[in-house]
Amino acid sequence: MKRKVTKAVFPVAGLGTRFLPATKSIPKEIMTLVDRPLIQYAIDEARAAGIKEFIFVTSRGKGALEDYFDHAPELENSLRKKGKTELLATLKSTNMDSGAIAYIRQHKALGLGHAVWCARRLIGNEPFAVILPDDVIAAEKPCLQQMVEAYKETGGCMVAAMEVPPEKASAYGVLDVKEDMGSMVSVRGMVEKPSVESAPSNLAVIGRYILTPQVLKNLNQIKQGAGGEIQLTDAIAQEIEADRDVYGYRFRGQRFDCGSKAGYLQATVAFGLARDELRDELASYLDEMKASRKAAQ
Numbered sequence: 268m269k270r271k272v273t274k275a276v277f278p279v280a281g282l283g284t285r286f287l288p289a290t291k292s293i294p295k296e297i298m299t300l301v302d303r304p305l306i307q308y309a310i311d312e313a314r315a316a317g318i319k320e321f322i323f324v325t326s327r328g329k330g331a332l333e334d335y336f337d338h339a340p341e342l343e344n345s346l347r348k349k350g351k352t353e354l355l356a357t358l359k360s361t362n363m364d365s366g367a368i369a370y371i372r373q374h375k376a377l378g379l380g381h382a383v384w385c386a387r388r389l390i391g392n393e394p395f396a397v398i399l400p401d402d403v404i405a406a407e408k409p410c411l412q413q414m415v416e417a418y419k420e421t422g423g424c425m426v427a428a429m430e431v432p433p434e435k436a437s438a439y440g441v442l443d444v445k446e447d448m449g450s451m452v453s454v455r456g457m458v459e460k461p462s463v464e465s466a467p468s469n470l471a472v473i474g475r476y477i478l479t480p481q482v483l484k485n486l487n488q489i490k491q492g493a494g495g496e497i498q499l500t501d502a503i504a505q506e507i508e509a510d511r512d513v514y515g516y517r518f519r520g521q522r523f524d525c526g527s528k529a530g531y532l533q534a535t536v537a538f539g540l541a542r543d544e545l546r547d548e549l550a551s552y553l554d555e556m557k558a559s560r561k562a563a564q
């Protein structure tokens with residue numbers, strides 16, 4: 268019987284150097300899209316998928332993340348007194364059950380695979396999800412929920428997948444497809460950050476995974492891979508070599524690469540336009556900008 272996926276790992280140890288100087292004093296996961304930190308989007312998605320235990324792999328300087336997930340009794344009281352019920356509800360919706368979150372430190376930046384491996388004792392012997400909060404996915408049905416539903420049919424390991432322009436494939440883990448079944452593909456191989464010439468396809472791994480505990484065991488022995496880092500992709504690829512199933516799942520939704528400035532700004536606009544209270548003002552500003560750019564050309 269396939270076990271339910273109730274644990275998720277959030278690797279949040281990265282330095283976020285692309286967003287310096289902001290990330291000098293705030294973790295990049297606290298940066299906001301409209302008014303919610305990136306990490307909140309990841310948590311909401313995990314909750315929708317039935318995740319009950321949230322494991323953060325952090326590093327030095329990430330204290331603001333722990334504070335963010337703490338309750339805020341003074342703030343709640345003050346909102347209550349002032350009758351600001353809507354804000355109070357928003358605030359409370361971010362509260363986490365006691366004991367639902369665990370923080371573990373990755374002491375050295377040795378790569379994504381190593382970060383996930385750091386959580387091995389908390390995961391134990393059950394399937395688990397991994398969410399990379401940099402990859403924000405806007406979708407009617409949250410991406411991880413789509414994957415959990417698909418996983419109920421398949422078992423094995425599953426990675427979110429998306430076609431990218433071929434010249435961009437070398438920024439990703441890339442799938443070598445065995446059989447294409449539409450929303451699902453079975454995978455013959457996986458390569459982390461291949462050169463443009465050697466990429467087996469342009470189907471890229473996006474930061475959502477459902478993994479078997481065997482992947483953690485594989486990580487015990489994985490050597491440094493692309494970029495000199497311990498790669499999660501390599502540990503998943505070992506599953507294929509051992510003749511166990513790995514699937515790519517083409518999710519429905521729009522993915523924003525919030526690890527890049529351009530992607531982060533695009534996400535800000537998209538999430539702003541998705542808000543009833545902001546849409547009109549923001550859309551007319553964008554129209555004005557477009558018109559004035561045209562006039563200047």
Ligand code: G1P
Binds near residue numbers: 459471500
């Ligand atoms: C990580 C993974 C890569 C994946 C990507 C998705 O790379 O290693 O396989 O395609 O996330 O965002 P990173 O972006 O951390 O270099």
